[in-house]
Amino acid sequence: MSKCYLCDHFKVKATFTIHTDRCRVECPSCGEYTISESVRSAIANRPGWGEQKLLLAKAARRNFDANTVLELNTEDDWLEALRAEAAKSQG
Numbered sequence: 649m650s651k652c653y654l655c656d657h658f659k660v661k662a663t664f665t666i667h668t669d670r671c672r673v674e675c676p677s678c679g680e681y682t683i684s685e686s687v688r689s690a691i692a693n694r695p696g697w698g699e700q701k702l703l704l705a706k707a708a709r710r711n712f713d714a715n716t717v718l719e720l721n722t723e724d725d726w727l728e729a730l731r732a733e734a735a736k737s738q739g
């Protein structure tokens with residue numbers, strides 16, 4: 649059993665695809681998102697990541713509710729998702 653990368657929920661289903669390093673995560677809390685190996689290792693050592701990942705968890709959920717899948721495949725992807733979600737949270 650895996651743990652959600654964004655909200656630490658324990659009951660997630662993580663599917664690793666064979667040909668890419670991307671992992672598709674189905675989380676009861678965040679919904680569904682994809683996250684790559686490079687992003688997973690980048691965020692693991694990131695200062696202030698605790699707060700950022702809460703924002704990304706919300707972003708994933710928001711996307712999921714809108715029937716889209718949040719894709720965190722590059723560093724740009726998650727920085728962009730973070731910016732968008734921070735802007736929405738303030739407004």
Ligand SMILES: [Zn+2]
Pocket residue numbers: 652653654655656657675676677678679705
């Ligand atoms: Zn989650």
